[in-house]
Amino acid sequence: MSKLKPIDRSSFEPPYSQVARGMRERIVDGQYRAGDRLPSEAELCALYDVSRMTVRRAVALLVQDGVVFTENGRGTFVRAPELGAATFDLGSLRRLVDDAATTVKISEARIVPPSPRVRRKLAVDAESHVVAIRRVLSSAGEPVFYHTEYLVFDPRRPLVEAEYGVTALRDLLANAGKSGFKYGRLQLHASTLTETEASYLGEEPGMSAWVIEHLFFDFEDRPVSWGRFIGRSDRLDFSTTVGVPDVGKGAGE
């Protein structure tokens, strides 16, 4: 066990990241394999000539990435890639909305009495009203997603037209900074296009599609917005990796 890769103190990359990258490389190389125990923190301190907190931070990075796991009193071990540990994110949906070539057209925005389903979702009675918004998201002129949203209508605070537009959607998806929501629940479904949805998207009914259902709550835990994104299954990319595919990504904070 020798000091194979000493820390470059003049580098812009801080030591904890260099240590993490070094260990990651050894795992990728196969020097340490699934189940193997890594050198103890004290040993790594000596190997890289850094303090223990720095080593622990490096290890914490690898733990966070699912590359290794620690057991109290035993050591740090390389984790085997697990299919069940995979996570998928909505990155491609976010990219779609952030893309300049994406346009949002509001096909409908009016105050309606709530349907039974909307009543149940938004926990409102039949006498109240909701704002129904339907949008079509297009990328490069081609319709990609059909979005329906129902907002609890508050007659005391009439909303500005702009709030239903593109900005509101962008705030919902990307960083809002200021949104009236406390939290939201999301569900991902596999479904098929109805005739209405297919007509909006220029596809054929029965085609397999994604449904992203979202329900947002205000600070009093009352539901205020319920809606669904519906789009062709090939327009959203849910792909991910388990294990240690490459090293390049471990550097950024």
Add this chain to the structure above:
Amino acid sequence: MSKLKPIDRSSFEPPYSQVARGMRERIVDGQYRAGDRLPSEAELCALYDVSRMTVRRAVALLVQDGVVFTENGRGTFVRAPELGAATFDLGSLRRLVDDAATTVKISEARIVPPSPRVRRKLAVDAESHVVAIRRVLSSAGEPVFYHTEYLVFDPRRPLVEAEYGVTALRDLLANAGKSGFKYGRLQLHASTLTETEASYLGEEPGMSAWVIEHLFFDFEDRPVSWGRFIGRSDRLDFSTTVGVPDVGKGAGE
């Protein structure tokens, strides 16, 4: 700004977790809202009477959960819930396989010449052979998932029958400890059941379904296993939350 909740030094919950929970509660209460700046680390040190590293660990927990974000030189701010930041995991698939009521039946396991698609996925030529495995996962007697897998056949190392069975699948999904894979790529698709798939699952063709496609690589970055899980869309739960739904979950390590 007073010491509202002093740290309980006799509690089993370590101080860093108590601090994180305290700040989380204040955010949930609406005391701090999206965009607001939290007290600086030095202020939190004084408020809770702990060292700065303890405060930083607490903040790091909240950052990891997406509750707050930090900006160098400016401070720590409450993050607004973003739909685009949502992540989905395969927890329900893992639970399904871990469940004692789940059975795995191998409907086929034999050495076959690879189809063009399998040849492409596994990067093998037409002269080589692959092991084709088809499994049906049932929960409480009811078929839930249909799994097809193709393994590169290595004649030098004939595999044990058991490796194709339930154990191999469990290792693939839950913690394996020792697997021959270095990493894997996963893709989630929305699709519809073909006639073959529907017959295995006791459903009707055309029904919307999940497809989880997986491709695993060995330590020489060569693909060794390609396969797909196919199942009814209502048998996998892809639900998640954005923002701060509740406080109870912040305690565990």
Add this chain to the structure above:
DNA sequence: ATTCTGTACCTGTCTAGACAGGTATGTCGG
């Protein structure tokens, strides 16, 4: 009025050491 600069404040990073508690293992006494 504009630009530059110092300063206060903030997060980011690192150190050296300390104690607690879990884990594995060997030894000793029964």
Add this chain to the structure above:
DNA sequence: CCGACATACCTGTCTAGACAGGTACAGAAT
């Protein structure tokens, strides 16, 4: 043979302090 105990090693947690570098703002120089 076997259980109890001591011990070495490991990760988990915390402290007090230090320096670096980014940010914002007020005041000085132009």
